[in-house]
Ligand SMILES: NC(=O)c1ccc[n+]([C@@H]2O[C@H](COP(=O)([O-])OP(=O)(O)OC[C@H]3O[C@@H](n4cnc5c(N)ncnc54)[C@H](O)[C@@H]3O)[C@@H](O)[C@H]2O)c1
């Protein structure tokens with residue numbers, strides 16, 4: 494029976510996932526470790542507002558379990574040594590160098606974990622892939638463990654995480670399914686069973702499915718590819734709606750009512766963001782190309798091409814509508830996070846839209862309820878499109894949204910935060926230059942109400 498778990502990586506997945514596992518299994522000691530000293534300090538902060546991740550419901554879970562059977566630490570070796578089961582939950586970003594640059598997943602952090610586990614371990618352990626990985630990565634991990642270890646035996650499991658940010662705790666508490674892949678050997682099956690037991694503390698048995706390692710690894714990439722494909726599909730049609738006078742909201746509703754299609758994940762937008770979709774699809778494309786499956790690769794690549802087009806199209810539409818120049822014009826951004834209810838900005842459409850507008854000398858003024866100013870500045874700097882001096886001249890971050898609107902030519906909604914709907918739009922209209930334009934990249938505002946006030950509003954997929 495498992496009594497001691499360690500998780501390497503205290504990020505958006507490791508933190509919330511282990512908090513819920515600890516909450517539901519009070520008899521198991523769960524230690525989450527990370528190399529990032531500040532991150533661990535924030536996880537241990539007695540002020541729960543300072544947790545490194547904003548997720549609804551997360552602080553309540555941490556409050557209940559932390560110090561009882563949930564611990565955050567930078568002592569990676571000790572946690573590995575003591576654990577019977579080790580989750581690897583480190584980042585697997587797109588490679589930015591060398592072979593596979595811009596496409597393949599960078600597995601250097603995974604390999605470092607495997608080597609550290611091999612070096613430290615003195616007892617048999619179960620290693621759980623929690624990170625999203627290319628299919629057959631378990632083989633690589635097994636190789637490293639078997640060839641550099643101390644003669645102890647390791648069982649590798651794949652247990653991909655399906656939580657979405659903003660709803661992480663709800664997703665973890667009632668998941669659609671728990672997927673566990675493992676070896677078909679008796680030892681592999683025993684390892685699978687020990688992980689099934691942990692989830693069974695709160696997840697109904699029929700929602701826990703077990704497969705081979707390779708099916709499990711590939712299912713995670715497939716799920717993300719399908720989800721992102723739905724968004725690119727609807728976004729491609731949003732452009733057709735704008736050209737024909739059809740309305741994408743009506744089209745989504747009409748097609749979504751077909752139970753074979755379903756209504757979720759067909760909301761047109763300025764484009765999907767987040768740390769997963771783009772990275773995982775590029776990875777799928779790369780794997781397919783590497784295996785010589787050109788048609789498969791280009792089929793999935795189109796999902797990314799369409800998403801890039803949707804972001805560019807949104808920015809271009811702002812420029813065209815503002816009489817073909819935004820130079821020196823103030824454009825207020827509502828939202829910077831890649832979706833509501835998270836402080837995560839990775840791959841957020843807002844970054845790319847801002848970059849395109851700054852290139853045209855616009856003055857972008859950003860308000861987001863959860864994203865900090867240093868993060869917003871870092872995101873634009875990271876694209877490396879121009880000098881820092883120019884970026885800082887053209888990018889402002891406002892803690893008060895009404896300050897961002899003052900004397901602006903246009904407002905662009907980039908994130909669907911609920912509070913935006915309830916703003917005093919009469920007051921906003923008065924404070925803006927006229928004509929006052931609104932570009933609703935999330936279709937969340939009441940366009941007839943705004944039109945009645947006097948705004949010129951442009952939504953996605955609607956004329
Ligand atoms: N973010 C999500 O919503 C989500 C959901 C499902 C799956 N995933 C996958 O989970 C994995 C982690 O994603 P994330 O968003 O939590 O990433 P993250 O960047 O938030 O967290 C990863 C953490 O791992 C730490 N780390 C890296 N190497 C380490 C090492 N050798 N030792 C100790 N700590 C180390 C980093 O310091 C970082 O804090 C990725 O593979 C991702 O694709 C993410």
Ligand SMILES: O=c1ccn([C@@H]2O[C@H](COP(=O)(O)OP(=O)(O)O[C@H]3O[C@H](CO)[C@@H](O)[C@H](O)[C@H]3O)[C@@H](O)[C@H]2O)c(=O)[nH]1
Nearest residue numbers: 654655656657658724758759760762765766767769831832
């Ligand atoms: O109809 C929709 C639904 C989503 N989005 C956008 O798509 C992006 C991704 O949203 P979402 O999938 O809700 O958040 P993530 O946290 O990126 O979660 C995805 O990526 C995770 C990491 O792999 C997976 O675990 C989740 O199952 C998967 O939903 C965001 O920019 C959303 O605004 C749309 O534009 N239209």
